[in-house]
Amino acid sequence: MTPMGPDDERALVARLRAGDTGAFDEVYDEYRPRVFAFLLRMTRSRTVAEDLLDEVWLRLVRHTTRLLPDTRLAAWLFTVARNLYWSHRRDALLEESSVPELLTLWPSPPPWPSPFDLAVAGELERRVERALLTLSPQYREVVLLVGHEGLTPTDAAVVCGISPEALRQRLSRARAALAEKLRETPAVAALTKGFAT
Amino acid sequence: MTVDLDDQQDDEVLASLARLRTCDVSQRRSHQLRRRCHAMLQAEPPANRWAWMVDGAPFRRVIVPALGSAWCLAYLVEIIRRTAAIYGYFGTP
Numbered sequence: 109m110t111p112m113g114p115d116d117e118r119a120l121v122a123r124l125r126a127g128d129t130g131a132f133d134e135v136y137d138e139y140r141p142r143v144f145a146f147l148l149r150m151t152r153s154r155t156v157a158e159d160l161l162d163e164v165w166l167r168l169v170r171h172t173t174r175l176l177p178d179t180r181l182a183a184w185l186f187t188v189a190r191n192l193y194w195s196h197r198r199d200a201l202l203e204e205s206s207v208p209e210l211l212t213l214w215p216s217p218p219p220w221p222s223p224f225d226l227a228v229a230g231e232l233e234r235r236v237e238r239a240l241l242t243l244s245p246q247y248r249e250v251v252l253l254v255g256h257e258g259l260t261p262t263d264a265a266v267v268c269g270i271s272p273e274a275l276r277q278r279l280s281r282a283r284a285a286l287a288e289k290l291r292e293t294p295a296v297a298a299l300t301k302g303f304a305t
Numbered sequence: 306m307t308v309d310l311d312d313q314q315d316d317e318v319l320a321s322l323a324r325l326r327t328c329d330v331s332q333r334r335s336h337q338l339r340r341r342c343h344a345m346l347q348a349e350p351p352a353n354r355w356a357w358m359v360d361g362a363p364f365r366r367v368i369v370p371a372l373g374s375a376w377c378l379a380y381l382v383e384i385i386r387r388t389a390a391i392y393g394y395f396g397t398p
Binding site: 127128129132133136140141142144145148158161162165166168169170172232233236237240251252254255256258283286287290 | 317318319321322323324325326327328329330334335338339341342343345346347
C-alpha cells in the first residue's frame, strides 16, 4: 500500500471530476479491498458488507462532479462507508426492537470461531480479530481506521465526525481496551479444537 | 516506567492491527460493480451539464437575483400603468 502524494491525489480527483473511467479504476483498485475490509470488520457480515460496499462506490460515481479539488479520497470513502454502516446499524436495531419476538428465532453469534476467523492465518491474527469483534463499534472503527488503514488521526477524525482531540482520546481508550481484550481473549486454537470435537 | 510500558504495549497492539489481512469481494462481483460504475460515469445525465451553474456562485449570486428583480420590476410597471389608465392617464381605461 503506497501512500498517495497530495499532488497525485489532486490530479486523480481532477480526472475523476471529468468522468475519467481510468481514474475511477485507479481509485477502485486501491481502495476497494480496504473499504471492504473495514466494512466487513464493522458489520461482521459478508453479505451486508458487500451491499454497503456497492453503495459506497455508487455514491462516489454520483458525486464525482461535486468533489472538491482538494478532496482526500481515503477520508471521503471511509466517511461514506462509516455513515452507511451506522445507518444500517440504526435500521437493524430499529427492526430488532420492533419485532422482539422474532429475535428468539435467530441464534446469537456462536462462541466458536466463524469461517472468517478460521480463514485468517496465524494465532495472533486470530486473537486480534476476535478481540476486535468484542470492541464497541465506536472503538473498533477508530482502531481500524488508524491502526489498520493507516489514516492520520486528523483524517480519521474527519471520517468519524469528531474533533482531532476527541479522536485521540477515543483512540487511546480503544487501544487500551483492545490490549485488555487481547489479554482476555483465549487462544483460538483451543476453541477450534473444542468445536471440532 | 509504567507509561513507557503502556506505550510499548499500545504500539504492539497497533502493529498487530497493521498486520491484519485485507479482504476483498469476489472477482465477479468486483467486475460487475466496476462495469456499473463505468456505465454511470459515461452516461452523464443532461442535468449534470448545468450542475456547475446551479451549484456555482454565479447562478446563486447573480442570475437568480437578476431574474427576480426583473420580474418584480415588470410587475410594478404594469400595476402603475393600469392604475394610471384607470384615472385617465396614458389613454382610456
